[in-house]
Amino acid sequence: MASKIELFRYESELMALTKGREDSYRNILYLVNNMDLSNNGLSGGVPEGLTYLSLLGTLNLSINHLTRKIPDKIGSLQHLETLDLLRNQLFGPIPAGMASLTFLNHLNLSHNNLSGRIPTGNQLQALDDSSIYRDNPALCGHPMTAKCPCDDETLNSPEGDDQDKDEDGAWFKMKRFYMSMGTGFVVGFRGVCGTLVIKESWRHAYFRLIYDIKKWLLLVIQLNLARLQRKLHL
Numbered sequence: 001m002a003s004k005i006e007l008f009r010y011e012s013e014l015m016a017l018t019k020g021r022e023d024s025y026r027n028i029l030y031l032v033n034n035m036d037l038s039n040n041g042l043s044g045g046v047p048e049g050l051t052y053l054s055l056l057g058t059l060n061l062s063i064n065h066l067t068r069k070i071p072d073k074i075g076s077l078q079h080l081e082t083l084d085l086l087r088n089q090l091f092g093p094i095p096a097g098m099a100s101l102t103f104l105n106h107l108n109l110s111h112n113n114l115s116g117r118i119p120t121g122n123q124l125q126a127l128d129d130s131s132i133y134r135d136n137p138a139l140c141g142h143p144m145t146a147k148c149p150c151d152d153e154t155l156n157s158p159e160g161d162d163q164d165k166d167e168d169g170a171w172f173k174m175k176r177f178y179m180s181m182g183t184g185f186v187v188g189f190r191g192v193c194g195t196l197v198i199k200e201s202w203r204h205a206y207f208r209l210i211y212d213i214k215k216w217l218l219l220v221i222q223l224n225l226a227r228l229q230r231k232l233h234l
Contacts, residue, residue: 069092
């Protein structure tokens, strides 16, 4: 058991300021897997040293006065299940690395000053709850109702306009094709039928041709049937 713990020993140091005294945690740092410092009047930024606690499962820094950005290395806490940063003054974008926290099942970033697009993918996709990001007016993207400016640019981009034009052009060409085909059928049908109605000699010749073709087809069928019957008798 000791060797297993030793395998995950943190090779780092955490400095903590408590009651005016600065303490250094090094030898027992690897034992830390839950940290609740909520409602302690903490100020400054989220210590980047916390991101080296690779076995940390719970981190609660809610209801403090933390400012600055969420550390980009927050995604290195691969065993993190709970992250609560409620009611601080954190600003800036949500680190994209948070999408790699595959064990995360509770997240609260509400009541801060975060901004930009909410990262998507992996576990963040499963945490489909807008209350997680409530009261961050500058946040945009799913699951918030606010759209990001780049979304509107995509909708109004020249590529989108070109695509619409291509679709309209294709539909116009198809419409012209069907109209031409219908017109050709009507003209051809009226031309043939009109000629047969007006010219009696052509009409007789046409029906005689139809009659001769019918007789020829009947003769071919009878000959084939007779040939088949002879083969069956043999």
